[in-house]
Amino acid sequence: xxxxxxQQAREAIDTLLLAAGWAVQDRADFNRHAxxxxxxREFQLPGGPCDYLLFVAGKACGVIEAKKAGVTLSxxxxxxxxxxxxxxxxxxxxxxxxxxDYESTGDETYFRDxxxxxxxxxxxxxxxxxxxxxxxxxxxxxxxxxxxxxxxxDKTGLRDCQVDAITxxxxxxxxxxxxxxxxMATGAGKTFTACNFSWRLLKHARAKxxxxxxxxxxxxxxxxxxxxxxxxxxxxxxxxKTYIVQHLHGHTIDADAKVVITTIQRLYAMLRGEELDEx
Numbered sequence: 031x032x033x034x035x036x037q038q039a040r041e042a043i044d045t046l047l048l049a050a051g052w053a054v055q056d057r058a059d060f061n062r063h064a065x066x067x068x069x070x071r072e073f074q075l076p077g078g079p080c081d082y083l084l085f086v087a088g089k090a091c092g093v094i095e096a097k098k099a100g101v102t103l104s105x106x107x108x109x110x111x112x113x114x115x116x117x118x119x120x121x122x123x124x125x126x127x128x129x130x131d132y133e134s135t136g137d138e139t140y141f142r143d144x145x146x147x148x149x150x151x152x153x154x155x156x157x158x159x160x161x162x163x164x165x166x167x168x169x170x171x172x173x174x175x176x177x178x179x180x181x182x183x184d185k186t187g188l189r190d191c192q193v194d195a196i197t198x199x200x201x202x203x204x205x206x207x208x209x210x211x212x213x214m215a216t217g218a219g220k221t222f223t224a225c226n227f228s229w230r231l232l233k234h235a236r237a238k239x240x241x242x243x244x245x246x247x248x249x250x251x252x253x254x255x256x257x258x259x260x261x262x263x264x265x266x267x268x269x270x271k272t273y274i275v276q277h278l279h280g281h282t283i284d285a286d287a288k289v290v291i292t293t294i295q296r297l298y299a300m301l302r303g304e305e306l307d308e309x
Contacts, residue, residue, distance in 0.1 A: 035098035040071075042136025043082070043096055050157040052084075062088045062122065067160025069094065077112035084130065086164050090123040092130030094157075099135045114144060124167050132157065146174040148206050176235040178204045183230070184263045191215075192223045199227055203235075221253055225260040225269060232273055232288050233262075242291045250277050250291045257289060 033041070044054050053065035057072050062085040073083035082094035093113045114128040133140045133151065140151040141158070143166070166172070180200050185193050195212045202210040214220045224242065231237040244250045254277045260269040269275065273288035281300055283290055299306040 035100075036096070039096050039098050039134075039136045040081075043094065043134050046134070046136065046139070046157055047082075051159045051161075052157070062090075065160075066164070075113050076116040076118065080113040083113075084163075085122075086124070086160050086167065088122060090117070090121055090128060091163060091167060092128050092132065094132040094134060097133065097135050099137050101135060129167060130163060143172055143174075145172050146206070147178060148174075150206065152208065173235060173237065174206055180204070180230060180234050186263045188226070189219065191218050192226065195223050196227045196230070200230070221256045222260070225257055226262070228257075228289055229260075229262045229265075229269060229273075237288075239287065240289045241297075242289060243294050243297065244291065245294050247293060250293060253277075253291050257291075 047054050047069050050067075051065075052067045052069045054069050055061065055064065055071065057070055057074070060070050060073075062068055062070075066087065068085040069082045070085070071082055072079045075083070080093045081096040083090055084092040084094065114131060115126075117123055117126065117128070127144060129143060129145055131142050131144065131151075134157075139154050139157065141154045142149050142151040177200070183193065183196055183200075188196075191214055195214060199210050199212060212220075212223070214223065228240050228242075231240065242253055244253060254275060257275045258268060258270045261267070262269065265272070274284060274286050275289045276284045276287040276291065278290055278292035278296060296306050
């Protein structure tokens with residue numbers, strides 16, 4: 031008997047979950063401690079059976095709403111809400127409202143963190159690993175919350191155009207806009223401006239890592255020197271004495287690096303799993 035589109039979607043989702051490090055179980059085989067992350071199919075909740083209930087470190091933290099290929103996922107997130115708020119009293123959970131919801135066809139996947147100030151779904155390349163969700167669950171607040179609580183900018187040593195760029199970027203990020211464009215004239219100090227907002231995002235918003243893309247290696251060298259020479263206002267040390275800055279010349283990213291500088295060409299080769307001809 032041919033598989034239905036729904037079955038095909040579930041099989042694709044299972045494969046994606048396994049690739050991300052999740053143990054996938056049927057409800058009859060439920061063991062929330064079987065792995066750091068457990069995804070249980072067709073888990074019965076007061077709002078009905080959810081397609082997958084996610085457990086991290088033995089406690090429920092999110093759901094996956096599975097849809098057949100071709101369904102527009104951007105409006106599906108609201109359907110998951112009926113599962114996230116009504117939980118059985120006996121269910122081990124991180125909070126009374128589940129934090130995370132995914133909507134997936136197996137071909138595309140959307141994700142939402144319900145703890146954000148204005149939760150909304152965004153497309154992701156894959157399901158997050160259990161360790162990533164665990165780290166977020168152990169944080170007292172989310173990145174979006176922290177972006178709304180940035181301290182006032184110290185304007186010492188900054189030009190007006192640099193102040194406008196930094197404050198404008200932070201206003202855009204706090205408003206949960208996924209993209210921002212800063213336009214500055216030649217000689218206006220674009221890299222110096224980037225050093226300033228990198229420092230603020232890492233120090234005050236606890237951003238995980240910043241990618242700085244250039245199109246030529248010599249520009250990468252100049253950028254690295256700018257970060258090494260940058261001493262934030264009021265700081266006791268230069269930027270690179272507080273946060274590791276890596277100029278990428280290979281395929282290995284330092285796990286502790288907070289700023290990674292690389293060429294577009296190298297990033298493209300890494301994403302394709304190819305070696306880059308240095309010439």
